[in-house]
Amino acid sequence: MRIKVPLYAVKGFLCALPISLALAVLVLGGVRLYVEHVTYPAYLETAEIGPGSVGTAPLEDTPRPTSLAEIRQYDRFAPVVLHYKAAERVGGRQYYILTLPSGEAVIGHMTGSTDITPAGTTESGEPLYQLPIARWDTVEVPQGEQGFGAGLYDDDTHFVECAGEEPMTIGDLMAQNSLYRLFMRAFALLFLILYAVFATHFRRRAAAKTAKQQGRQ
Numbered sequence: 001m002r003i004k005v006p007l008y009a010v011k012g013f014l015c016a017l018p019i020s021l022a023l024a025v026l027v028l029g030g031v032r033l034y035v036e037h038v039t040y041p042a043y044l045e046t047a048e049i050g051p052g053s054v055g056t057a058p059l060e061d062t063p064r065p066t067s068l069a070e071i072r073q074y075d076r077f078a079p080v081v082l083h084y085k086a087a088e089r090v091g092g093r094q095y096y097i098l099t100l101p102s103g104e105a106v107i108g109h110m111t112g113s114t115d116i117t118p119a120g121t122t123e124s125g126e127p128l129y130q131l132p133i134a135r136w137d138t139v140e141v142p143q144g145e146q147g148f149g150a151g152l153y154d155d156d157t158h159f160v161e162c163a164g165e166e167p168m169t170i171g172d173l174m175a176q177n178s179l180y181r182l183f184m185r186a187f188a189l190l191f192l193i194l195y196a197v198f199a200t201h202f203r204r205r206a207a208a209k210t211a212k213q214q215g216r217q
Contacts, residue, residue: 008206012199020191024183031180035173043173048165052076055132055164057115062133064119067102068154071136079131079160080119084108088149091142097152098160101128107139107148107159114162137161 052059058078065071066080083099087107098108101122108131110116119130136158139148148156174180 006203008202009199011202012195012197015198016191016194019194020187023190024187027183028174028180031174031177031183032170035177036170039173039177040170043168047167049167053133053164054135054161055114058130058133064130065100067100068104068106071100071106071160074136076133076135078133081108081129081131082122082126084110084116084129084131087152090145090148091140095148095159098131104154105152106155107153108134108162109137109159110162131160131162132164134160134162 048054050056052062054076058064063070063074063077064080065074065077071077071079079098080101081098082101083097085097085099087095087097089095093109094111096108096110098106100106110131115132117130119128121127137160139157139159141148
C-alpha cells in the first residue's frame with residue numbers, strides 16, 4: 001500500500017527543519033559560549049578540585065594524623081591507617097571501619113577511585129596505609145535508616161570523608177543551564193509549530209492556485 005504525502009506537507013517539512021536546526025545551533029552555541037566564559041570559570045573558583053582538595057594526594061605540608069585526637073585538630077588532613085574494612089551502607093554510600101595506629105576505630109567514606117598507598121610499617125612490622133586528603137565531617141543518617149553499629153567506633157558522630165568532589169565538565173554545566181533545558185524541551189514543539197505554519201501556508205497557496213485554474217476553465 002503506497003502512502004501519498006501531499007506536496008504542501010513535504011514543503012512544510014523542508015522549510016521547518018532547517019530553521020529549527022539553525023535556531024538550535026544559535027541558541028545552544030550562545031549557551032555554550034556563556035557557560036564556557038562565565039559559568040565554568042566561576043565554578044572552577046569555588047569547586048574543591050585540584051591539589052590540596054579532599055580526595056587528592058597529600059602535599060608535603062599535609063598533616064598525617066595517626067590518632068583520633070590528632071584528626072580532630074585539623075580541617076584537612078591525610079590519615080594514616082592500620083586497617084580499612086568495608087562496613088555499613090548508609091544513605092546509599094559505602095562506609096568503612098578505619099583502624100588507626102593508635103588502635104582507635106573511626107568511620108570512613110571512600111569510593112572505588114580512592115587512592116590508598118603504602119605508608120611503611122609499625123614498630124611491630126604491621127603495614128600502614130596512607131589515605132588521601134580528607135576532612136572530618138558530621139554523620140547524617142537519613143530518616144528511617146538504622147545508622148552505624150553502636151560500639152564499633154570511638155566516635156560515631158563524625159566520619160573521615162576521603163571522597164572528593166567529582167569535577168564537572170562544560171557539558172555538565174550546560175545540562176544544568178535553565179535556558180538549555182527549556183530549549184531542549186521546546187525544540188520538538190518549535191519544529192511542529194513551524195511545520196504547521198509552513199504546511200498551512202503552502203496548502204492555502206496550492207488551494208488558491210487550484211481555484212484560480214478552475215475559475216479560468
